[in-house]
Amino acid sequence: MSQFKKLAGQTAIYGFGSVVPRILNYILLTPFYTRVLTSISDYGTHTYLYSYGAFLIILLTFGMETTFFRYAKSKGIEKVFTTSFVFLFINAFLFSIIILFNADRISQLIGIIKVEYLYYFLGIISLDVISAIPFATLRYNEKARLFAFLKIINVLVNISVNLFYLWLIPLLISTYNWDFSMIYDSQNLLEYTFKANLIANIITFLMLIPNTRKYYSKFDVVIFKEMFFYSAPILISGILGMINEVADKILLKYLLPKNISAFEQIGIYSANYKIAALITIFNSMFRYALEPFFFKVYGYDESKSRYAIISKYYLIFGLFILLIVNLFIDVFKYFISENYHSGLHIVPVVLLANLLFGMYYTMAVWYKVTDKTYFSAIFALIGSTVTILANIIMIPLFGYTGSAFATLLCYFVMFILTVYFGQKHYPINYNYGYMLKLALFSMLVFIVGNYLPFDNLYLKFSFNAVLLIAYIIFVVFTNREIHDKIFNYGKH
Numbered sequence: 060m061s062q063f064k065k066l067a068g069q070t071a072i073y074g075f076g077s078v079v080p081r082i083l084n085y086i087l088l089t090p091f092y093t094r095v096l097t098s099i100s101d102y103g104t105h106t107y108l109y110s111y112g113a114f115l116i117i118l119l120t121f122g123m124e125t126t127f128f129r130y131a132k133s134k135g136i137e138k139v140f141t142t143s144f145v146f147l148f149i150n151a152f153l154f155s156i157i158i159l160f161n162a163d164r165i166s167q168l169i170g171i172i173k174v175e176y177l178y179y180f181l182g183i184i185s186l187d188v189i190s191a192i193p194f195a196t197l198r199y200n201e202k203a204r205l206f207a208f209l210k211i212i213n214v215l216v217n218i219s220v221n222l223f224y225l226w227l228i229p230l231l232i233s234t235y236n237w238d239f240s241m242i243y244d245s246q247n248l249l250e251y252t253f254k255a256n257l258i259a260n261i262i263t264f265l266m267l268i269p270n271t272r273k274y275y276s277k278f279d280v281v282i283f284k285e286m287f288f289y290s291a292p293i294l295i296s297g298i299l300g301m302i303n304e305v306a307d308k309i310l311l312k313y314l315l316p317k318n319i320s321a322f323e324q325i326g327i328y329s330a331n332y333k334i335a336a337l338i339t340i341f342n343s344m345f346r347y348a349l350e351p352f353f354f355k356v357y358g359y360d361e362s363k364s365r366y367a368i369i370s371k372y373y374l375i376f377g378l379f380i381l382l383i384v385n386l387f388i389d390v391f392k393y394f395i396s397e398n399y400h401s402g403l404h405i406v407p408v409v410l411l412a413n414l415l416f417g418m419y420y421t422m423a424v425w426y427k428v429t430d431k432t433y434f435s436a437i438f439a440l441i442g443s444t445v446t447i448l449a450n451i452i453m454i455p456l457f458g459y460t461g462s463a464f465a466t467l468l469c470y471f472v473m474f475i476l477t478v479y480f481g482q483k484h485y486p487i488n489y490n491y492g493y494m495l496k497l498a499l500f501s502m503l504v505f506i507v508g509n510y511l512p513f514d515n516l517y518l519k520f521s522f523n524a525v526l527l528i529a530y531i532i533f534v535v536f537t538n539r540e541i542h543d544k545i546f547n548y549g550k551h
Contacts, residue, residue, distance in 0.1 A: 099398060119154055120188055126286045136200075140275070141276040151184075190267055212262065213263040224254070292435060302446055332409055334403075363485075415474045419470060422489070424485075
């Protein structure tokens with residue numbers, strides 16, 4: 060039980076480090092961008108470029124974070140740190156050279172007018188890549204508070220620079236007619252969003268290095284070969300997995316009818332996708348603590364039962380978050396500008412998709428701890444195939460709504476695959492009966508809360524709050540562990 064308490068504590072702290080930054084982005088930057096940027100197309104371009112960035116970060120980090128956790132204990136943290144860090148530094152350097160010599164051609168190829176955007180992304184991505192192993196080292200050594208602090212600093216700097224360029228300077232110009240022409244162009248606001256990210260990454264990296272420099276050692280070729288072959292399937296699954304996450308934003312540009320503004324549709328789709336961010340935030344904070352935990356408890360007599368309990372509680376909390384957002388969507392929708400509200404109907408679909416992905420991740424422990432990481436590549440390949448084909452079929456018919464359902468279909472297929480093959484290769488006694496009951500009750504709450512008509516918004520909120528309480532009561536009285544913990548509290 061102490062290990063579960065430790066996992067919960069680590070999850071909370073990593074959650075603070077990942078949740079607070081994302082909430083700050085969610086509460087400040089997303090509504091800020093959707094209201095301040097010149098057009099919906101600008102926001103679509105912003106999301107479109109970051110979709111490419113996500114692919115590149117996965118490619119250049121080469122799955123070394125998971126590999127670092129796998130080998131740090133058996134091979135020695137210093138050797139593993141240095142070997143993986145040097146490898147990623149070389150990757151980032153070669154990537155920079157390629158971009159610098161082909162920037163004009165690349166910008167034309169992907170349909171970006173300003174080549175300067177690529178230069179900013181060159182710095183943003185490179186710093187993300189070479190920061191990966193130092194951050195993984197903090198996680199491995201359970202320095203969750205330092206990890207959280209640095210992540211929050213990154214976002215605070217990012218937000219501060221954004222506010223300086225997109226709010227303070229326009230305010231000073233309009234109020235006092237001050238001249239900022241040397242550093243500011245009101246017709247190019249999008250560029251400052253990238254500049255802010257780059258400045259934040261530089262500051263974070265400079266603060267990160269002193270906290271991990273003691274681990275620098277010699278590059279070990281033998282260890283590198285072993286780590287390389289362990290990472291290769293993770294890299295493949297990572298790239299394919301990223302297709303599932305961001306390919307829809309890229310494909311929308313090429314598959315929407317020509318008479319429709321692709322970047323505008325991407326902007327609407329992406330803004331509403333962000334409303335579903337609470338599930339992705341929860342997934343992220345859970346993953347940061349869970350991945351090291353997977354390997355540390357593996358081999359103990361009760362490891363399988365612990366894995367099963369983790370998945371059950373993930374579903375309990377994940378469904379709770381899903382219901383909160385769906386039942387109170389009339390509140391959450393104001394985090395984005397009204398210009399984007401035409402896409403609100405995709406929010407429940409995206410929430411459910413990301414919940415299924417979280418379940419996939421927690422139940423995919425079997426191929427990680429048994430060194431069968433090639434299964435992750437196989438599942439991701441199947442998932443990305445589903446994603447691409449479903450988008451190709453549905454985008455011309457349903458636009459970005461088709462993309463949302465393509466994401467849901469992809470994660471459902473991957474979830475089913477990992478459950479099926481996991482029981483064959485590393486059987487874990489998951490409580491499928493309870494999980495199914497929980498899902499069905501949540502579906503009932505969702506249907507009643509969304510389709511029962513109310514003329515008064517406050518009455519609707521009150522009724523949905525009762526439904527949320529009903530979900531909590533259902534969880535308490537159908538889960539013996541929680542029930543006994545609550546009703547026996549203070550008796551001993």
